[in-house]
Amino acid sequence: MKQVAVIGLGAMGVVLAKLLIQNKLNVSVWNRTPGKLNQPGLEGAKATTNINEALREASIVIICVKDYEATYELLNGVSLEGKTIIQLSTGTPKDAKTMSAAFIDRGASYIDGAILATPSQMGRPDTPIFLSGNAEAFSKSEDILKVLGGGLLYMGDSAGAASAWDLAVLTNMFGMMTGFLHGARMMEAEGLKPSDLGNMIVNIAPVLAQMIQDTGNDIDAGRFEDPQSSIDICAQSFELMVRQAREANSDASMPTFLLEFFDKGRKAGLGQNRISSLIKVLRNN
Ligand SMILES: NC(=O)c1ccc[n+]([C@@H]2O[C@H](COP(=O)([O-])OP(=O)(O)OC[C@H]3O[C@@H](n4cnc5c(N)ncnc54)[C@H](OP(=O)(O)O)[C@@H]3O)[C@@H](O)[C@H]2O)c1
Structure with missing residues (x-):
């Protein structure tokens, strides 16, 4: 043996x-x-x-x-x-x-x-x-x-593939978890239940997952233009989230990070492009 x-x-x-x-x-x-x-x-x-x-x-x-x-x-x-x-x-x-x-x-x-x-x-x-x-x-x-x-x-x-998959999955998981925590605080600040948000996310998970899947396909295909939701439009929501955090006396780390990241895309001239185009910012090109 x-x-x-x-x-x-x-x-x-x-x-x-x-x-x-x-x-x-x-x-x-x-x-x-x-x-x-x-x-x-x-x-x-x-x-x-x-x-x-x-x-x-x-x-x-x-x-x-x-x-x-x-x-x-x-x-x-x-x-x-x-x-x-x-x-x-x-x-x-x-x-x-x-x-x-x-x-x-x-x-x-x-x-x-x-x-x-x-x-x-x-x-x-x-x-x-x-x-x-x-x-x-x-x-x-x-x-x-x-x-x-x-x-x-x-x-x-x-040999590097297992680790790449591991860290990529963890990035997804903790990115989602941090977003959830920020959302939970938004709920709490309005007297709503964080657990209701968790249940809601479970119910709409297939729609959210499809957006992730579409973005992956866009990156593979080099499809960066003709957005359904442009980077400019998404960044507007983060501006609202930063203001909401201030109004609710909450920490604004999460929406501030999102706004800064999407702003890098806007400064690079990607405002009217798909979210997939932010991969260009990450490539440091
Ligand atoms: N725990 C989890 O949920 C989890 C999940 C996935 C992956 N992992 C990975 O699995 C690995 C171990 O995690 P763990 O949770 O078992 O950690 P842990 O409980 O902190 O144990 C660490 C182990 O590493 C040994 N070690 C540390 N420094 C060493 C050194 N210089 N030379 C020889 N041995 C040394 C320790 O030996 P001593 O007993 O002598 O200190 C102990 O056996 C980590 O890489 C972790 O990321 C853990």
């Missing part, structure tokens, strides 16, 4: 190790702070503070530590020859590509991954994990990775 090493027993790593143990896999675990090796649920694993020992028999090495820097540090001088390294710590696409090149040079196959769930959501049939990198190594490790999350999404052989 393949041995899987889990490197890093923080809040996420320990859950990954336990899931593999529960699924009767042959697991070795390593953590910088030795106390975490004795946690309940890890009894079935070979626990060691010696990184070489943790990796010796392992063909698959799952890493879940603070960041890429910690990964280089802990694997410094360790033989990676013939091993599949699956990096599940969070980083940028450049971090992933640089690590992929470095570990391939050291004789390993490299897969980069990004977990889109919290520890308590791991191991479900729909738990999403983005993965990218060596396709053959991915297909050989797929059964083991499915134990960690059934919703595996392989994003191609560029």
Whole structure:
């Protein structure tokens, strides 16, 4: 049976190790702070503070530590020859590509991954994990990775793709969440319930999502003109939102940011264009 090493027993790593143990896999675990090796649920694993020992028999090495820097540090001088390294710590696409090149040079196959769930959501049939990198190594490790999350999404052989997808999805999520929080304050200031806004957003989500989808298609096709809602018209709403925040004695960070961003587009002569054209501002061209 393949041995899987889990490197890093923080809040996420320990859950990954336990899931593999529960699924009767042959697991070795390593953590910088030795106390975490004795946690309940890890009894079935070979626990060691010696990184070489943790990796010796392992063909698959799952890493879940603070960041890429910690990964280089802990694997410094360790033989990676013939091993599949699956990096599940969070980083940028450049971090992933640089690590992929470095570990391939050291004789390993490299897969980069990004977990889109919290520890308590791991191991479900729909738990999403983005993965990218060596396709053959991915297909050989797929059964083991499915134990960690059934919703595996392989994003191609560029090691940086999983991280790009991860950060792009997080940008969407937190952008929407920040907008929601500002809207919740608007509701509250008028004696309305923030939870009603949350419910409303759920109901109209398909229409909002279609606008996102259309904008993506516009960018791909280079369609920037003939808007249904011009940048000028959208920016007017942000001016109103800034005024509303002042009138309601609320913080105006969110509409101020939106206004400043759309103003960059207006200054670049894009006022009568589609929102998709703001990609030109982001390109820094
Ligand atoms: N928690 C989540 O919901 C979640 C979700 C998706 C992705 N992730 C990613 O998973 C990774 C781990 O997150 P976590 O929540 O498990 O973090 P955590 O609970 O803070 O644990 C951090 C882990 O990294 C280790 N570590 C830190 N610096 C190190 C170093 N220099 N050398 C060796 N080991 C080092 C820690 O070891 P010690 O025990 O010795 O301190 C610990 O095992 C992060 O990249 C995070 O972004 C987490």
